[in-house]
Amino acid sequence: MARKGFVGLGLGLIACVLALLLWQEGVLVGFERATWQWRVAYFARPTPATSQLRIIALDQKSLDWGRKENGLSWPWPRQAYATLLAFCKRAGVRAVAFDLLFSEPSLYGVGDDQMLGQAMQENGPVVLSYTFAPAGEGQTAHAARPSLLTISGFSQWLAGRQGAGGARAVTMPVPELGDNAALLANISNRPDPDGVFRRVPLFIPLAGHPVPSLALATYLAGTLGPVELALGKNRLQVGELAVPIDATGHSILNFRGPSGTIKTISLAAVVQSELQLEAGEAPVVDPADFKDAYVFFGMTAPGLYDLRATPTDGVYPGVEIHATMLDNLLSQDFLRDSPVWLAASLTLFFGVLASLSILFCRNAWQSSLAFVIFLPLPLLSGFIAYGLGVWLPVAVQTTAVLLALISGVVFNLATEGRKKRYIKRAFSQYLHPTVIEQLVSNPALLRLGGEKRELSIFFSDLAGFTTMSERLDPERLTLLLNEYLSAMTDIILASGGTIDKYEGDAIIAFWNAPLTQNDHAARAVRSALHCQERLAGLRPDFKARFGCDLFMRIGINTGSVVVGNLGSSQRFDYSILGDSANVAARLEGVNKEFGTEILISEACRNQLPGELQVREIGRVGVVGRKEPITVFEPLALQDAGKAERISRFAAALARYYRGEISEARAAFQELAADDGVSARYAARCRELLDNPPLAWDGVWRMGSK
Numbered sequence: 116m117a118r119k120g121f122v123g124l125g126l127g128l129i130a131c132v133l134a135l136l137l138w139q140e141g142v143l144v145g146f147e148r149a150t151w152q153w154r155v156a157y158f159a160r161p162t163p164a165t166s167q168l169r170i171i172a173l174d175q176k177s178l179d180w181g182r183k184e185n186g187l188s189w190p191w192p193r194q195a196y197a198t199l200l201a202f203c204k205r206a207g208v209r210a211v212a213f214d215l216l217f218s219e220p221s222l223y224g225v226g227d228d229q230m231l232g233q234a235m236q237e238n239g240p241v242v243l244s245y246t247f248a249p250a251g252e253g254q255t256a257h258a259a260r261p262s263l264l265t266i267s268g269f270s271q272w273l274a275g276r277q278g279a280g281g282a283r284a285v286t287m288p289v290p291e292l293g294d295n296a297a298l299l300a301n302i303s304n305r306p307d308p309d310g311v312f313r314r315v316p317l318f319i320p321l322a323g324h325p326v327p328s329l330a331l332a333t334y335l336a337g338t339l340g341p342v343e344l345a346l347g348k349n350r351l352q353v354g355e356l357a358v359p360i361d362a363t364g365h366s367i368l369n370f371r372g373p374s375g376t377i378k379t380i381s382l383a384a385v386v387q388s389e390l391q392l393e394a395g396e397a398p399v400v401d402p403a404d405f406k407d408a409y410v411f412f413g414m415t416a417p418g419l420y421d422l423r424a425t426p427t428d429g430v431y432p433g434v435e436i437h438a439t440m441l442d443n444l445l446s447q448d449f450l451r452d453s454p455v456w457l458a459a460s461l462t463l464f465f466g467v468l469a470s471l472s473i474l475f476c477r478n479a480w481q482s483s484l485a486f487v488i489f490l491p492l493p494l495l496s497g498f499i500a501y502g503l504g505v506w507l508p509v510a511v512q513t514t515a516v517l518l519a520l521i522s523g524v525v526f527n528l529a530t531e532g533r534k535k536r537y538i539k540r541a542f543s544q545y546l547h548p549t550v551i552e553q554l555v556s557n558p559a560l561l562r563l564g565g566e567k568r569e570l571s572i573f574f575s576d577l578a579g580f581t582t583m584s585e586r587l588d589p590e591r592l593t594l595l596l597n598e599y600l601s602a603m604t605d606i607i608l609a610s611g612g613t614i615d616k617y618e619g620d621a622i623i624a625f626w627n628a629p630l631t632q633n634d635h636a637a638r639a640v641r642s643a644l645h646c647q648e649r650l651a652g653l654r655p656d657f658k659a660r661f662g663c664d665l666f667m668r669i670g671i672n673t674g675s676v677v678v679g680n681l682g683s684s685q686r687f688d689y690s691i692l693g694d695s696a697n698v699a700a701r702l703e704g705v706n707k708e709f710g711t712e713i714l715i716s717e718a719c720r721n722q723l724p725g726e727l728q729v730r731e732i733g734r735v736g737v738v739g740r741k742e743p744i745t746v747f748e749p750l751a752l753q754d755a756g757k758a759e760r761i762s763r764f765a766a767a768l769a770r771y772y773r774g775e776i777s778e779a780r781a782a783f784q785e786l787a788a789d790d791g792v793s794a795r796y797a798a799r800c801r802e803l804l805d806n807p808p809l810a811w812d813g814v815w816r817m818g819s820k
Contacts, residue, residue: 200234574703732792
């Protein structure tokens, strides 16, 4: 025990060190981003601040409306944006931000720019955008005069970032517009290397000074009075609002959902509404819906190329990223990175714990359970941390756990020195010798422990065995049972079946484990038919020697069960557990009601080849199950040719299902002389006619197991 503990501790520490090294080298970045997407998708939901935001979108609908109704091609005259501002002023918005570069004069002349500039003065505050220019283009930051912020502690922060905040060229709005903006804001955000936006800056350094993002500028423009900004350790203070930032000044976005989560209105609808209001008509869009909102204008039409990738949506308008930034600022719920020590500590804890646990697993079932339990734990910790506003790396934890579990399994396998003898000892009682040899030569075919698998399950019992056992003395009863069970077992094993157990005179067997058998249902049914044929041949001899007529009832069901070695390490059985096994046992008992020898379930019937013929016997409700089971009787070769009688029985059964009891009784009565099942149905119909049920569903309900 102590030795295994030391080994587990060592293997766990090795696994954790390897995982931490992979994390440090960036090998796990892709895996981490995938798990981040799961967390974002789970927690993404709107907040009260989301209702304070509106996006006016230049969408495809607006482009189509401009072309069809006004003959406008892109780019539109800037007068359209003046109409937008007039609507926003009428609605009483806090501020309007344009995620659109007005870096070139209007194609409709300078008067068009001057008209929009005048509208910005009258209907402000308005925030305009600029961006970094390609090499050799644009203006220097000093010449362009972008809006600069005063942030306490910025100089100290900038001093710690070598090469940041240098002189860069920018592309600014034309003077007619830029001079009339309340603030000019940077929109040059960069995605992660995989092209997905996860982090954004609320400010950037430019020429040694901080300049605001579009979201921060919109907040400042819409706030009455000055707002003090200060940089602290991993934090930007915006008035009373605190924003966590990383070493580069970026914040982790807390997305609210897929594109469209922030209420978006088509520009065409806004322009139409303002024109309708000016004409005294009812507007398409109610201005009251914009009261006290922060409004962002941006492009969502696919042809305008402002669509981005985010963890919640592969096609996400760039303007909605800016709006999400302001949403996070207002809600004060930007996410933050977890401390490195926390991620490393959890990695060590989960890795060592997984290694210790797997080493004490005694079989494959327990080892599988260890994988099921420990592998989700890192992801669970990541989800919990996200709910607390923290990005906790889970890829490194998961890698450590996986390496620890695998190393533990390898160690366990390496120390099993007597595996082949174990297999022979464990399976010699209930598998055919040829099957055992296959397992010994290829142990990978056998999964020790428990596994869920589809099997065909055989359950047989002798009719009247209790009375028989009372009449025979123990020695003769034992001899009879041994001869009977040996004959039936030989047939089952020869067909590739596995004997689960004997319970007195009952035999429980199954097919498709431990070796895969694609035709397991056919094997089970053929074996049952051969068992009945063999018993019929032995019956006269048993009658002569023991004075007993042996009749066997068999139930067969196909379904998923847990199969494996069940018990203790000292004593175990290769057995099955599950409802499908119980159904097979119930079907064996249903034979009593119908006078049949073999009944199979519909699941078994559906997997039989065409040469194995069956007839439907009925729908039965067995004890312990709510849903009825449709049962079928496999036909022996000598019965398969009686096509006419089988067809007449099926017709009578169909009438029974439909509730035509009188007609069904007459049909069954005609067949009753040569068919015990028909005789049972005829009697059943007579009972129903004497005592009609309140509701009819065609199900024959069993009174006992």
